[in-house]
Amino acid sequence: MLAVQDLGVAxxxxxxLSSVSFALERGEILGIVGESGSGKSLTAMSVMxxxxxxxxxxxxxxxNFDGQELxxxxxxxxxxxxxxxxGLITQNPMTSLDPLQKIGIQIDSVIELHLGLNRTQARARTVDILGSLRIPEPSLICDRYPHQMSGGMKQRIVIAMALAADPDLLIxxxxxxxxxxxxxxxxIKLLKDLVKERDLALILITHDMSVVAQTCDKVVVMYAGRAIEQGDVQAIFHRPQHPYTQALIQCIPHGLAKGQKLTGIKGVxxxxxxxxxxxxxxPRxxxxxxxxxxxxxxxISVENSFEGLRTATAGSTMKSTVACHFPGEQA
Ligand SMILES: Nc1ncnc2c1ncn2[C@@H]1O[C@H](COP(=O)(O)OP(=O)(O)O)[C@@H](O)[C@H]1O
Ligand SMILES: [Mg+2]
Structure with missing residues (x-):
């Protein structure tokens, strides 16, 4: 569905941003993880x-998106x-929602524009989508303004808008x-369900390694504008090769608050x-x-053997890629 190859941005x-490569298929969730400023959003902007x-x-x-060079x-x-x-879903719902327009009309217009339906058909689809996102009383919600809703509900509306035109890829x-x-x-659960139900490809950008572990099939670890390690989630979490990835994984039990520095890694x-x-x-x-x-x-490509891991099928191998002069598991 999407293949990004050696992407650079200036x-x-x-x-x-330099040297970012990854690929994902329908039905897959790819996580992009890294500290603030590592180039995650620029990667998304490039695709969009x-x-x-x-x-x-x-x-x-x-x-390359479904065979088309973007x-x-x-x-x-x-x-x-x-x-x-x-479809794009951003951190702040209000970058996608118009504060002066009712919710229903905003979603209707995406449907009219992209699917060429008339107003009545569009509204029926809007109500349908809101319902499928477990939003109670969808017809009533259509007449509300964004400021009349909670943060979580606003983000659901943004997801509804991203789904309105029946996309193949969500970012x-x-x-x-x-x-x-x-x-x-x-x-997060809602997004995960949507990928299954609608056979979407999803890029999930996060600075939270535990979200990646629970949600994603593949992960790209970004540092200073490069994809320094990536691969199947199993491979990255069980056999991380890059010291930075290892540090990120070690942070999981403690959790990282927003904007907090990684504990255990010196330097900035x-x-x-x-x-x-x-x-x-x-330097770190x-x-x-x-x-x-x-x-x-x-x-460097790494083939991991998963013998002895109860989470993997016996004898299976999983692939990952790492950019490090001294890759390998921790002593
Ligand atoms: N509009 C911009 N103009 C100049 N530099 C930018 C711009 N947007 C991002 N950058 C640079 O790219 C770096 C990576 O940004 P970004 O992709 O937003 O990071 P992340 O989403 O991982 O926090 C930033 O630290 C910043 O230096
Ligand atoms: Mg960002």
Missing amino acids: FGDIEP GLLPLQGGRITRGSV TRLPEKEYRKLRGGRI ADEPTTALDVTVQAQI VPTVKNYPQGCAFH CERAQAICSQQQPAF
């Missing part, structure tokens, strides 16, 4: 064709895809960050203007040798 002469709006551009690589797609075509075959960029913990869990997340030479993680890495500050590590 704003003027700064390059906050929204970089030019912000003054950014794709410098290299490819974004990096060269004219804006006119992109407008059909966005909200059509690709959810930290969809639960602004919500309290119980509502977060409900929204580098900003784009001072990405370290070589491997960007080397206990494994670092001279080569790590000189040369950017290439991507």
Whole structure:
């Protein structure tokens, strides 16, 4: 459904995103995880064709959506895809909702635009979708304004809008960050159910490794604009090769509050203007040798044997990719 290959993004002469590759199929959930500023949202924006709006551009690589190359797609075509075959759910529902318009009309208009239905047909579909998202009394909700709803309910409305035109791919960029913990869990469960019911492909962007563990089939770990490790969730959680991934996993039991630094990793997340030479993680890495500050590590494929793991089928192997000069499990 989606294949991103060696993607790079620049704003003027700064390059906050380089070497991001991943692929996902229908029915799969791919998590993109990393600390704030690691390039998660830029990856989403690149797929959505929204970089030019912000003054950014794709410098290299490819974004292939269902056989179609998107990096060269004219804006006119992109407008059909966005909200059509690709739905976006953002962290703040109010970036997607118009405060001055009733909920129903906002969803109706997405349906009218992308599916070419008339107003009556569109409203029937709107009520249907709201109902399928377990929103009580959908016809009444249609006449409400966004400010009359709770945060969790607003985020459900945004999900309804993203689903309105029957998309194949959903991108959810930290969809639960602004919500309290119980509502977060409900929204994540809802997304998971939708992927199954509608056979969607979902990219779930989060800074929460435990959400990835519970929800995703595949995961991409981002650091300083690179996908430093990725693979099947089983492989990444049971046999993480990159010291940064290992640190992220170690943080799970304690949990990371919003904006909190990773405990147990010394140093700070580098900003784009001072990405370290070589491997960007080397100043914080206990494994670092001279080569790590000189040369950017290439991507290495790892085959994991899962013998002895009760969560995997006996003797199965799972693949992952890591960019590290000294990959391997912790001593
Ligand atoms: N509009 C922009 N102009 C210039 N630089 C930007 C812009 N958006 C993002 N960046 C740079 O790209 C980095 C990664 O951003 P982003 O993808 O939003 O991170 P994340 O979503 O992982 O927190 C930011 O730290 C910032 O330096
Ligand atoms: Mg972001």
